[in-house]
Amino acid sequence: MSAPLLSVTGAVKRFGGVQALRGVDFDLKAGEIHALLGENGAGKSTLMNLLSGVYTPDEGTIHIDGKPVHLNNPREAQAAGIATIFQELDLVPTLDVAANLFLGRELMRPGGFLDVPAMRREAKKRLEAIELAIDPARLVADLSIGQRQVVAIVKALSYASRVLIMDEPTAALTVAEVERLFDIIRKLAASGVGIVYISHRLEEVPEIAGRVTVMRDGRVAGVTEPHAPQAELVRLLVGRPLDELYPPTRQDSRQAAAQPARRELPSVPRKRRLAGPDQRVARRA
Amino acid sequence: MSEEKVSVAGAPAVPAAAPKHRDPLALIVRFQSLIGLVLVAIGGIIFSPRRHGEILFLNPDNIANIVRAVSETGIIAIGMTFVIITAGIDLSVGAVLGLSSVVTASMMISGGFGLVPTILAVLIMGIVFGAIQGTISTRFRLEPFIVTLAGLQAARGLALVVSGNQYINISYGDGPGLAPPVFAVLGERLFNNTVPVATLVFIVFAAIATIVLNTTRFGRYVFAVGGNERAARISGVPVSMVKISVYAITGFAAALAGIVHAGQFNFGSANDGMGYELTAIAAVVIGGTSLFGGAGSMVGTVAGTIMLGALANILQLNNITPAMQLLATAAIIVLAAVLQSLVRRREGLGR
Amino acid sequence: MKTIQRGSRRALQVALLAGTSLCIAGAAYAAEPMVKACAKDGQFIIGFSQANNAEPYRQHVNDELNAAAKEVPGFTLQIADGAGNVNTQTSQVDNFITQKVDILLISPFEAAPLTPAVKRAMDAGIPVIELDRKTVGDPGKDYTAFIGGDNFKIAEEAGKYTAKTLLPDGGEAAVLQGLPSSTPAVERLNGFKEGVKGNPKIQIVAEQAADWVPDKAQTAFSAMLQAHPDIKVLYASNDMMAAGALLAAKGAGKDVKIIGTDGLPGPAGGIEAVAKGDWAATFTYPTGAKEAIEMSKKILLDCATSVEPTVTVETTAITAENAKQLMGK
Numbered sequence: 001m002s003a004p005l006l007s008v009t010g011a012v013k014r015f016g017g018v019q020a021l022r023g024v025d026f027d028l029k030a031g032e033i034h035a036l037l038g039e040n041g042a043g044k045s046t047l048m049n050l051l052s053g054v055y056t057p058d059e060g061t062i063h064i065d066g067k068p069v070h071l072n073n074p075r076e077a078q079a080a081g082i083a084t085i086f087q088e089l090d091l092v093p094t095l096d097v098a099a100n101l102f103l104g105r106e107l108m109r110p111g112g113f114l115d116v117p118a119m120r121r122e123a124k125k126r127l128e129a130i131e132l133a134i135d136p137a138r139l140v141a142d143l144s145i146g147q148r149q150v151v152a153i154v155k156a157l158s159y160a161s162r163v164l165i166m167d168e169p170t171a172a173l174t175v176a177e178v179e180r181l182f183d184i185i186r187k188l189a190a191s192g193v194g195i196v197y198i199s200h201r202l203e204e205v206p207e208i209a210g211r212v213t214v215m216r217d218g219r220v221a222g223v224t225e226p227h228a229p230q231a232e233l234v235r236l237l238v239g240r241p242l243d244e245l246y247p248p249t250r251q252d253s254r255q256a257a258a259q260p261a262r263r264e265l266p267s268v269p270r271k272r273r274l275a276g277p278d279q280r281v282a283r284r285a
Numbered sequence: 286m287s288e289e290k291v292s293v294a295g296a297p298a299v300p301a302a303a304p305k306h307r308d309p310l311a312l313i314v315r316f317q318s319l320i321g322l323v324l325v326a327i328g329g330i331i332f333s334p335r336r337h338g339e340i341l342f343l344n345p346d347n348i349a350n351i352v353r354a355v356s357e358t359g360i361i362a363i364g365m366t367f368v369i370i371t372a373g374i375d376l377s378v379g380a381v382l383g384l385s386s387v388v389t390a391s392m393m394i395s396g397g398f399g400l401v402p403t404i405l406a407v408l409i410m411g412i413v414f415g416a417i418q419g420t421i422s423t424r425f426r427l428e429p430f431i432v433t434l435a436g437l438q439a440a441r442g443l444a445l446v447v448s449g450n451q452y453i454n455i456s457y458g459d460g461p462g463l464a465p466p467v468f469a470v471l472g473e474r475l476f477n478n479t480v481p482v483a484t485l486v487f488i489v490f491a492a493i494a495t496i497v498l499n500t501t502r503f504g505r506y507v508f509a510v511g512g513n514e515r516a517a518r519i520s521g522v523p524v525s526m527v528k529i530s531v532y533a534i535t536g537f538a539a540a541l542a543g544i545v546h547a548g549q550f551n552f553g554s555a556n557d558g559m560g561y562e563l564t565a566i567a568a569v570v571i572g573g574t575s576l577f578g579g580a581g582s583m584v585g586t587v588a589g590t591i592m593l594g595a596l597a598n599i600l601q602l603n604n605i606t607p608a609m610q611l612l613a614t615a616a617i618i619v620l621a622a623v624l625q626s627l628v629r630r631r632e633g634l635g636r
Numbered sequence: 637m638k639t640i641q642r643g644s645r646r647a648l649q650v651a652l653l654a655g656t657s658l659c660i661a662g663a664a665y666a667a668e669p670m671v672k673a674c675a676k677d678g679q680f681i682i683g684f685s686q687a688n689n690a691e692p693y694r695q696h697v698n699d700e701l702n703a704a705a706k707e708v709p710g711f712t713l714q715i716a717d718g719a720g721n722v723n724t725q726t727s728q729v730d731n732f733i734t735q736k737v738d739i740l741l742i743s744p745f746e747a748a749p750l751t752p753a754v755k756r757a758m759d760a761g762i763p764v765i766e767l768d769r770k771t772v773g774d775p776g777k778d779y780t781a782f783i784g785g786d787n788f789k790i791a792e793e794a795g796k797y798t799a800k801t802l803l804p805d806g807g808e809a810a811v812l813q814g815l816p817s818s819t820p821a822v823e824r825l826n827g828f829k830e831g832v833k834g835n836p837k838i839q840i841v842a843e844q845a846a847d848w849v850p851d852k853a854q855t856a857f858s859a860m861l862q863a864h865p866d867i868k869v870l871y872a873s874n875d876m877m878a879a880g881a882l883l884a885a886k887g888a889g890k891d892v893k894i895i896g897t898d899g900l901p902g903p904a905g906g907i908e909a910v911a912k913g914d915w916a917a918t919f920t921y922p923t924g925a926k927e928a929i930e931m932s933k934k935i936l937l938d939c940a941t942s943v944e945p946t947v948t949v950e951t952t953a954i955t956a957e958n959a960k961q962l963m964g965k
Contacts, residue, residue, distance in 0.1 A: 075521050090520075091516055092579065093513065094575075094580040099505060103509055104522050113501060114501065341734055346730075350730040357723060454772075546723070550726070594727075601728060602735060
């Protein structure tokens, strides 16, 4: 057996007195789609930031192909082949698609001038590689949210081809756009890219992931199959069996009513969630 | 990026891939100052007083008046465009103009420095002044509004110190207490007494700034920092350096305008350039540059600057009170800002 | 419409110009008028480039000029406000040159910066009459004429009035100065000191700058009265500071004889304050408006070949005796 593409062992990260990660082990194989679940504050984002070089771990090591690496900033992570699509859409809306794809690594002509035609040509090639007909000269502000998401993926892939970390990529997408995105993700995985897929939406997990890691309180609560029963996932997420959960509060019901089609863990602060757990999770059981 | 083509078999057409043309309103905003300039010019021609059938507004001397009068605020507005595209603001520019004109005058008159050392020293002073403001703002995460407001006070204070609370008249000639006569060229007109030298400085500076903004990596970073600072940082754009640089540019522009001021008026006073920062900001906003950052154009700023000058000119030629001039400028600024915000909302940026 | 009117005026001028040129050709030895298009019943535009409308004194100048110009049927007065900015004022002078106004009146905001613009007007054949403030050079040569008051003399009159009439037996006096280092502020301070020298029993116990504005004057004079409760006379270098000083004196419950400068008309002006008995006196700083319009008439209507290069307008002392009379004017 060869070493996993990417692995983290014993990662600890503190912010002041708060321990965000309390010894986390995580690994990703080439061509795998690995879902990472957890409530807000469970440590998902911190882990993701370690992998993308935004933070460095206080303890523990990161390995790529079995070799320990130090990722001191996003550039080093990108150089190591790890690309991240952050939660927000990290594109500049007032620049065009090509400018965004090449931001920070512009193609230049002699004399210190931007080579705009070359960047547009190359951008077109990269977009067409995933069969996306977006004019590279269009402003990102003029694209749909789904198109922007795809541009962000193409941008991330242009930094790095080995590991792609996606933080809630479907949060703002329509159903059709989600399907389209999943197709792209599957094809990328098939081509050997390891994908870390972070989501709040439990329902998506069996559809896309090959493996699920659930985090809670800065630790890995468990690693399971994506087709594990929802009740098992919820138990791992909140740390208690479902029947111990409180009845829903009025506000949560209202939120649930507002979005009946989308079942997901709400992005509410952890304390409040413990005081009034979410009805949607309970209902699914 | 993976070398293999990752194809998505039978994928449906991308939802919003249908060609979506730019909003007509967005186009208007993009070219609003050019449109405004054309409208003012047409209005100028229609309402211009005539003599022997000659339209005074179009008289070459009159056009020279217009572009001369706006050259100093224009130079400042060019620098301000960089800052505003990064979603910043620089209130210190008028005061730095005053400081620079005083330093220019006193270096040549009381200091006995030659032309080249004086100009170099003043330009470097402007760059350093701006860079310090930019550094303070990025380092301590302070609003540029506050930092440059303090910079305004500091520059006026320094100007009073340097000038000893006096005007400094610049007289020309050889010897101590006299400035090199060639400096007076800034107040003259070239090419058969038609093109004001101050305007030439403005045009050359505007041309260089347009090239820097639109065709260099730095210019691209300026847009990126203003459009989405986080995205820029993640993409490896040196955000702090870009921000410090744009304030250095406004400092340079204000110093250049101060030198032009001293040369045009043979004079340095700590009160020079009072309120120019606001005229410059108005010209930039009318020029279609967004105060939210990320979008803007140098051509728009130049057109906005000249439009304000042409408007003032045609109103005076028709003997319309300065009150009307202020009201008209106010209306234009509001119109420009409203158009911008409408477009932002349509583009879903107005959060 | 103004444009049409001006068009026909120009046509008339061209005709006159042609006629005049013929006359000159015919009588080569006759002295040329300063403006060739001059004519008894001509239509003329007078451009006035004002330094800064925001100052009440300058508003007063504008009012007087407007009133004087209205008396002359052929004159149209255009006023441009330089707004305290030499660049703006320069461009306005250039605009007047473009318009080819028949006479340029100017109160330059600063001397040196406006000098080139004045030269351009002179080069374009437009007579330039400077009001109140001068540019660099000599009247009669670099510009046509200067009309204005003499700040030193006016303040000296105020000083003499203090020495002879207000404090013949001596006592303490104080001075509120204008914006330090500005020429009129310095001249008025020195003039007053010179004037009171005639009475050695008068002591000037305090002098402070209040930058021409009433609120600073009120603060400064309140402090002076704290330090020197026996101040009997205050000389304020303009009316606005005198108004501020009056508030300070009332606040302190003191009866101080206040002298203003400028003698502005209207409800907030010095003439009314003297008439009401609030101040002892104010000394007018004449605007020279009437004189400027008179000079314009000489040049444009009477075809003068030369005018007096410097006209100093005398000040008028406004006291309890004449204030009520002058209010009606």
